[in-house]
Amino acid sequence: MSRASARAAGLTRAEPIFAALGEETRLALVARLCARGPQSITRLTAGSAVTRQAITKHLHVLAGAGLVHDVRRGRERIWEIDAEGLDDARLWLEKISKRWDEALGRLKKLVEE
Template identity: 40%
Template sequence: MVKHQDRALDHIFAALSDPTRRALIARLGEKDSLSVSELAAPFSISLPAIMKHLDVLTDAGLIVREKTGRTVSCRLTAQPMEQAMNWLNRYAQFWSESFDRLAAFVEDKPWSTQPPTSPKVQPRAQASPSRDGSARGRTKSSRPGRKPSN
């Protein structure tokens, strides 16, 4: 049973991951039922692209399509969203309790408002004169038998 629920949640969250599909869901949330052409009207994508998005939402169980004559209408279904909300609420409770514990810990230990003092930085030692001189006095090496060009 757990595996089936995990797969269902995967489909729900995958369907909701796309902004176009979330916008379709939002439009369906405003009205009880809308035809596919009404749903597609504000979008600048093709009707076949909208149909593919609706297929994903249908496969996830988030919407139901009903055909009456030549008109296909869509409406939201609540059950999959309830599953997703239950899953999210369980983890929201976990994180809320964790943040409450963190807040209690922080409130018990007063924080210093002054910046931490940094260790004093020792000035770097300068390179020895012998190293500086040796780098300047070198000539470019060349292949054997050739003189370097100036």
């Protein structure tokens, strides 16, 4: 939580992050990178239903949303999660949920009066 980027205040960055997570293969990639740590493309492709190229594309989408970053190591490229992105998304959800709870409180109060 302490690592969440400050700009998470607005909903600016939220949409691309949700869009990136809103696809089965990518969501699985994120889950995998979180659970098993940094991995190469080939390794990430293993066990997946799609081609290495497809995985590569998905990784680039995730990178575009700031959810992962990569480092070249020898002849392979290692991809690692960027947890700040996840935090930003979570913060956005918290903020919006809270806003709804407040609205709900007002509505309830309005009915009671």
